[in-house]
Amino acid sequence: MALFFQRLVDGMSYGSVYALIALGLVIVYRGTGHLNFAQGEMALFCAYFVYQFGEWRIPVWPAMFLGMGVGFLLGSATEVALVRPISKRSPFAVFIVTIGLFTFLNWLDGAIWGNQQLPNSGVGSKQLSYPSLFPNDPQDQWLPFGVSIRYERVGILVLVLVLTGLLFLLFNKTKFGLSMRAVASNAESAKLAGIRTNRVLMMSWGLAAAIGALGGVVQAGLNGNVNLGLMFTVFIYGSAAATLGGFDSPGGAVIGGLMIGVIENLASGYLPKWVGQEMKLGVAFVVILAVLLVKPSGLFGTAKVERV
């Protein structure tokens, strides 16, 4: 039972990262109907920046906010410079462009920071490990019933829940949130109501990338370092989370992310022979497949009904 509880908390903390990536995917999808394939790599780019800020002796929390700022700029610039002009020609082309951006950003990270994991004292890093938002020394844990509940894991979970609450307020209680929901629901009528839809879309992409950036920083912190492959699997789990929760439901994205994290951790913990560490990704695939077969709109998504 105690071991189960530990796996649950660990699963939820990894799931928090998936939730953040899924949130970014959902915000973009709701606003524009595009699947941003580069969501994970945008987050990685920001995670590298936060490493860099650490090298410059900027404390981790301000560095995280700066990293989210980098994400916001990157996301909004992507919408203005790439997505907007191209989606006028073909929405499908946008998907290809985000795949291109995925490759480009990964190349860019390598060109700037090299292909070794960072921090790495061999390349002159001043930091011993990637900056963590919460205390993560070996003794920073509770040990109820002999299982280990690490402060860092709980802190991450709380951080994501607080962020979700703030986003809920943003979407439902502010004028900007109303304009985002209006644009997602009916872009042309939003224009006729006097909403600057272009600005809303730009801000949505920025917000999505900023949230993703936090995911990248948290993931690198859990991992202890940042490297070029860090976000590949996380992106796949994040997509599974968004599919599970429903691609148009931010709340669903968070719950989906936590569930995927827990399922993944329980599966690899209790079925080490079948799932183990190597087959973990298969869990995401199975979840996506099952959701698409049983409830294509996801747990909390709205099924689109078209009037003909």
Added chain:
Amino acid sequence: MTLLKATDLTAGYGPVTVLQQLDLEVQEGEFVVMLGANGAGKTTTMRAISGLISRHGHVEFEGVDITKASPDAIVRAGIAQVPQGRGTFPELSVEDNLYTGAFVRSGADSVRDDIARWLEVFPRLAERRHQRAGSLSGGEQQMLAIARALMSRPKLLLCDEPSLGLAPLITQELFAVLEGLHRDEGLSVLLVEQNANLAMHIASRVYLLETGRIVASGSAAELSADDSIRKAYLGF
């Protein structure tokens, strides 16, 4: 006073030109109806005035050139459009639809007062205040779309075929509300319709539109008096 004045208005979609050098105007306090068959360019006229599609020529509102203005600037200037078909936000509640209509306004109190007012005018919306707009019937959605447009406190209301797909009784009810707003509050309206009978009844002035050109204009009485026009366009 001339509220809206379009001269030489040419607009279309990509390489296709739909409107050919259209001239049209709406005086303050007028209820202008534009009649035309399918494909005559009624919706294109509305979209061109609202700035949703690129246009050439000259559009003036209250003496100010708005030819190059963006859709949101045009709403701010005082033109609101009820678009054809579903002009609502189906995923948003009735109340949020109305709040969205007030997007260009400030002053939370007066916005709340207006919401209360339109819910009184359209009691069926009041009952469904917290329901998603997508769950409303066609007639209720059209009422909501009109209330949404009125929430911006427009000086000119553009209505694109409000009768489309609605039962005759519901259509009559809608027109009665529009007529009331026009008569009691002096709201200026430009309404396009295929449904000639109802629209002619309340029109101060009528335009007949055919393949992107205005082929006749005048008061409802004048147009109905002309036999050839009556037979060709009005169908009675």
